[in-house]
Amino acid sequence: MPPSIHPVDLIAALRQQHLTPAIVFLTSRRACDEAMEAFNHADLVLPPVRQEAIGTALERVIEQYPSITEHPLIPIVQRIGVAAHHAGHLPSWKIAIEELMRQGHLDAVFATTTLAAGVDFPARTVVITQSSIRKSRDFTDLTIGEVQQVAGRAGRRGKDHVGFAVVTPSPYIDLAVLTKGLTGQPEAIDSQFTISYPMVLNLLKAHPHEQIQGILAKSFAQFQLNQRAELLEHKLDALHVQMEPFGPRVCTDWITQWQTFDHARRHRHTRHQTHRSESPEISARLPFLSPGRVVGLSRGRGIVLRQYRSKGQKNSMLTILRPDGAVTECPVTSVKEVYDRTCDFEETPTYPWCSTDTFDRLSHQLEELPQRLPVLPILTSTSHEPLPDAIVQSMGDFPCPTCPSRPACQKDFVTASRLRQEQQRHTKSIQALRASLWHRFQERVNVLQKFGYLTLATQLTIEGEWARLIRIDHSLLITELIRAEAFTGGDPSLLAGILASLAHDDDRPGAFPRISAGLSSLLGQVRKLAESLSPYEDPPLLRADVAALVERWVADPTLTWIGLCRLTTMAEGDIYRLLARTLEFLSQVQALKSTHPGLAGSASQAITLIRRGVLEELP
């Protein structure tokens, strides 16, 4: 049996059951193009009336967008009434296909799943061939929301009594993901609030520093953090009730007293331990790294099985369950993130430190965790006091040995101390949840002060005043480049080339024209600066190849669109997007007219030069 249905057979099957028009979602652009290719060899032809209708409709679109007059796919679309629609195509071509679809001239469109979010044109049927999509280099399962977004294209109001979602398998499909997606409730969405440098500058331009915390508190992020904090507060209330039997005894703080006594008693002989060397950050984390806690490691995630100390290890150690069911040991320092997620846990005293049931359940849960997990903000307290040696030495000072409450203390200590630890942990978490945005804001402020965009009194400096107008990715790198006068030559093609290498976020490989010596050396400078800024801002991909492409387009006004496309293996649609993104970046530089007239001038020259041909068709 073939691993998946042949595109021609697929459309034939749909046509036969009157399930067209259909949108067929495929895994990649390549798959879409190959499907079209398959029709090239099939002797399927539309009746002349329909071919004419498509021709007429296309002509109307072409009037508006001459760039697609000679589009190589026109003949086949017209002949068979089927088209492809993906990001490799020009926007004007996609508009043409959407228009044909809206007018009901096409039987099917092969599209990539990204389209589900991008464009609104519906069909009678959607065909689903995959259960995962590529997201930043990895394949991840479709969420329920995504499956429903895809299925939502099926059934046109006013044109269909019913819509159909047809699943057809391919080798890597997981039917369960799709059935869950079709029958389930969409997921709750979470805030993805981040604090960027331009945000800080613009906030401080408009509001005094002391008002900012109130503004950040208005974010959906804080709203959701508060929800979590309230949950913890409820737990805290419950703990408070549970703690009632363990109130003051002979000593007010008998728990600490007993703990110290007990500790001293046990450690009288092994006092000179070296494990107090942990940094405050690590120490603050330790209480959270309890069995059942989900953590992020440098590669993937894990669930803590136990925490222990090992002779000869400077740091506390963790035993961690990894996604493949493996159990590894690692120092606490290798934990990158502590997530706000714990799993129920039944401890056992021996490997694997939990019951078999727990182990199986955890392995499963680890697989099932959502893509994004909220990180647990942890406040580092600087006044972390280890048990002072003085106390340990002065054993004689303890009242405990002769105290009447001793048996009770001894009996209750374990429970009381666990409850109190939990209380402390929740209290800390609540504080952290309430304050974490503000902390992140402060971190950004510190960097901006260090670089001279803000004064110590958090006023915008002269530099900050113009830098706040650069509101794009890699803003710190761009403003630092401007300050370093990297673009002084004023050559618009160099400026456009560099901004293109920053604006471009795609890692598809390809063949490109040679880069000019001038651009190459400038890029070297940019790369160096980007590296030196990497503690403060993620460095860009900085692709010299795409920079060269944009440089050519700007430097040579006689170069035609076809000529430009011939210079590279990059798809037309990608070149278009590259130039469009570059325009966005340039327009921000252009906004610096009053402080950097020369540079802003180059930027507007570059904008004018880029905007020709295809780039002029759409706003």
Next chain:
Amino acid sequence: MTTEELEQLLAQQPVALLHRLARGRVHRQFRAGKRRLIELLLQHSSQNRAGLESDLQTLIGERQPRSESEPSRTHRPSPLPTKKTSLRGTDSEPLESAISLSAWLEGIGVPAPQPFIPDPWQTEALSAVSETDVVISVPTGSGKTYVAVEAARRAMEDNRTVIYTSPLKALSNTKYTEFSKTFGPDKVGILTGDRQENGQAPLLIMTTEILRNLLYDAASGEIDIRLDTLGLVILDESQYIADPERGVVWEETIIFCPSQAKLLLLSASIGNPQDIADWLTSIRSTACRLVRHSKRTVPLRAGYLHPNGKLTPLFRTLGIPHGHPHQLHPEAKRLFLEYEDETLPSGRQRR
């Protein structure tokens, strides 16, 4: 055993057994289909083939004695509530209770033209948005655009500026064309980073980033008459607030949106629209109204198309069995399991 023999033997095993074999060996084994699972098992065990083979024999041994009396699902109930097992789980149910293909295909066609009557939720949203902020969360294709258009029309009749944002330039362009047809070209403008068309029109279309930037500038004292007369801000596809890179822009836009302007958030179905509405209520001057429903206007049916061209319903029921992902149609289930078994073992086709 040669690799090929092992591969054959693995191929003959039910998926459930392969899953048990894969535990601890294969990363994310819960997710893999049968063919993929075998591929991964072989890859993983290239170092320790003997271990794999002996475990396989043990598992096969465990199955054998019982396999006479009961079919394959007798293996010790797996502690993992996997979906795969449930796929096989309901084998014994009678076929009659499932919908037939012909019934499933019935009713395809084009409804007779009907006069346009707004849905109750559309009317509700429209009357609410003249008073307060509104969050709409309804399935794709329900008709959110109608609410946007009517709300915009009313605001414009009141001499108020309207801003409509979408997450993508492509969508902005489509709406620009659409709204220009609806309201007349002089009433509609579009703003991008480097270009404005009809930038002083009463209805302005832009991406959400552009609006955020306008709000930044206004907050820092730049005068923008359009914001002074702003009566309505429509954020289409506002489920984008959960986008890892760009979601923050939606939050900023909402936080900085002038209080005299009403917010209208249009979103596809999401799990927690009430949270969004409660959030708006907590930061804006009036209580936000949530308009939601999850029923599709055009009913949906799901089907399964086998690579050999055979079509069957995907679920036992005519419509989507909400909340019951396991109610697969017996025919679809049989064909899919056959597919998993048969696309084995030799091929290593690309995706």
